Amino acid sequence: MSPTSLRSETEADTALPPVRRWRLRPRFLIAVLAAVALLAAPAWLWMDSLVPSTYSAMAMGYPDFGGGRADAAHGGQHGQWEAPPPQPGDVSITELTEQRTGPPEVAVTLTARQEGFTLESGETVDGYTLNNQSPGPEIRARQGDLVEVTLVNDSVPDGVALHWHGVDVPNAEDGVAGVTQDAVLEGEQHVYRFVVPDAGTYWYHSHQMSHEQVLNGLFGPLVVEPVDVSEGVIDIAALEHSYGGLRTINGSTGITRRDVPPGTTARVRVTNTDNGPTRAWVNDVPFTVAAVDGHDVNAPTPVQGKAVLVTAGARVDLELTMPADGSAVRVDVGGGRAALVLGSANADIPASTETDELVDLLSYGSPTPLGIAVDDPQRRFEYRIGRRPAFVDGVPGLHWTVNGHTFPDVPMYVVDEGDVVRMTISNSSGESHPMHLHGHHAVVLSRNGVDASGSPWWVDSLDVDNGDTYDIAFVANNPGVWIDHCHNLPHAEQGMIAHLAYSGVTSPFLVGGESRNAPE
Numbered sequence: 001m002s003p004t005s006l007r008s009e010t011e012a013d014t015a016l017p018p019v020r021r022w023r024l025r026p027r028f029l030i031a032v033l034a035a036v037a038l039l040a041a042p043a044w045l046w047m048d049s050l051v052p053s054t055y056s057a058m059a060m061g062y063p064d065f066g067g068g069r070a071d072a073a074h075g076g077q078h079g080q081w082e083a084p085p086p087q088p089g090d091v092s093i094t095e096l097t098e099q100r101t102g103p104p105e106v107a108v109t110l111t112a113r114q115e116g117f118t119l120e121s122g123e124t125v126d127g128y129t130l131n132n133q134s135p136g137p138e139i140r141a142r143q144g145d146l147v148e149v150t151l152v153n154d155s156v157p158d159g160v161a162l163h164w165h166g167v168d169v170p171n172a173e174d175g176v177a178g179v180t181q182d183a184v185l186e187g188e189q190h191v192y193r194f195v196v197p198d199a200g201t202y203w204y205h206s207h208q209m210s211h212e213q214v215l216n217g218l219f220g221p222l223v224v225e226p227v228d229v230s231e232g233v234i235d236i237a238a239l240e241h242s243y244g245g246l247r248t249i250n251g252s253t254g255i256t257r258r259d260v261p262p263g264t265t266a267r268v269r270v271t272n273t274d275n276g277p278t279r280a281w282v283n284d285v286p287f288t289v290a291a292v293d294g295h296d297v298n299a300p301t302p303v304q305g306k307a308v309l310v311t312a313g314a315r316v317d318l319e320l321t322m323p324a325d326g327s328a329v330r331v332d333v334g335g336g337r338a339a340l341v342l343g344s345a346n347a348d349i350p351a352s353t354e355t356d357e358l359v360d361l362l363s364y365g366s367p368t369p370l371g372i373a374v375d376d377p378q379r380r381f382e383y384r385i386g387r388r389p390a391f392v393d394g395v396p397g398l399h400w401t402v403n404g405h406t407f408p409d410v411p412m413y414v415v416d417e418g419d420v421v422r423m424t425i426s427n428s429s430g431e432s433h434p435m436h437l438h439g440h441h442a443v444v445l446s447r448n449g450v451d452a453s454g455s456p457w458w459v460d461s462l463d464v465d466n467g468d469t470y471d472i473a474f475v476a477n478n479p480g481v482w483i484d485h486c487h488n489l490p491h492a493e494q495g496m497i498a499h500l501a502y503s504g505v506t507s508p509f510l511v512g513g514e515s516r517n518a519p520e
């Protein structure tokens with residue numbers, strides 16, 4: 001066909017509209033069909049991603065048995081939102097308690113309020129308090145003590161729940177709204193009772209609307225002292241927190257002084273309550289990393305001029321001996337204006353000298369037997385963090401994935417009590433994630449193929465940087481349904497969360513609905 005004939009045909013079309021319409025009909029139909037096909041896929045994806053306003057966490061996602069025994073109670077399927085019916089012999093979370101009666105060794109009442117408050121350093125913040133302060137009061141107990149906390153919600157409109165971060169409490173006391181209890185609404189109260197099994201540094205925080213409530217003040221320190229406290233060691237909690245743009249240590253943007261006599265040993269319990277990783281270091285004098293996440297490091301060696309990475313939610317205990325000449329020692333967490341200065345009140349404040357060199361906990365301290373048969377696990381799981389375009393609850397975006405699945409279609413890792421569990425956590429999502437498993441401590445076996453060679457490195461909060469792969473192990477010794485999520489709390493709220501569930505354990509609680517439970 002010549003160009004001339006083509007042109008004439010076009011002209012003819014313009015002159016005869018009905019013929020043109022008839023002639024274009026098949027093409028039009030194909031176009032419509034193509035458009036429908038193009039729209040149908042996203043429409044289906046959109047619809048399929050919708051999360052109902054109330055559902056059971058037990059029905060979330062799909063079971064992953066990790067090569068171990070399958071359990072009927074965790075046969076959740078995609079799009080099925082009711083908990084599987086309980087089987088004979090199942091145990092409800094509400095029964096997983098200890099010592100609900102009898103006098104506690106430590107009894108505290110924490111009253112939560114929505115109100116403005118003034119930081120130690122004078123700035124005012126609008127947010128939430130516990131007993132009219134933020135951070136909330138320090139809870140101190142001795143290893144093995146029975147702790148009883150009465151949480152009263154005076155005026156937090158969304159309700160509250162308290163989680164004991166890093167303390168391996170019985171499941172019913174774990175404080176996760178919608179999974180282990182209902183949120184405590186205004187005018188209500190809830191009593192937590194748990195024995196603190198391990199000495200160490202912990203913290204507590206709200207696990208209802210946690211991405212909003214923790215940021216704005218609902219958290220505090222929890223210290224468990226060993227049964228035989230080393231005489232003469234001065235013990236100081238140091239909580240790092242940013243209220244909006246105000247970075248604080250123990251609720252103060254400036255220098256916090258603590259009187260520590262020359263020659264004395266101080267243990268500084270650094271706790272990162274923020275959403276991102278921070279660094280802690282001691283200026284000018286040697287120090288040891290005495291403990292990580294509530295577990296003592298075996299044979300820690302003194303370091304100087306290095307910092308320790310403290311991932312979100314994690315704790316490191318730094319130990320140092322005060323110089324004999326009476327000069328003060330500065331402990332920095334994150335640097336900047338807020339710092340802890342140990343020494344007499346009139347000693348000069350030392351300058352901060354930041355360093356890029358980090359203590360590598362993979363090789364720090366000396367090995368000692370782990371006490372668990374890590375080479376012969378009953379379950380092997382993968383927790384592969386990624387990111388891809390998808391709909392989550394109808395919202396299109398670049399969403400987090402766990403093993404390729406977006407929220408709520410995430411794995412439910414199923415175990416039996418007593419199982420040795422191996423888990424490989426990897427991250428190719430482009431951002432770092434502080435991964436936190438409730439109710440258990442895991443030991444790091446390797447990072448990026450390099451075996452751990454130092455002290456057993458026990459964690460409850462692990463910084464998994466983009467590109468990193470960690471191999472960890474733990475013993476399933478605390479029955480329940482436990483959340484396993486990113487402690488960059490907005491990430492958790494966006495759906496970076498999975499569960500570890502023991503076979504035969506059920507939860508009667510629901511996310512959403514009348515109870516208004518919103519754990520993240």
Ligand code: C2O
Nearest residue numbers: 163165313436483
């Ligand atoms: Cu510190 Cu799930 O929390």
Ligand code: CU
Nearest residue numbers: 433486488491
């Ligand atoms: Cu994250």
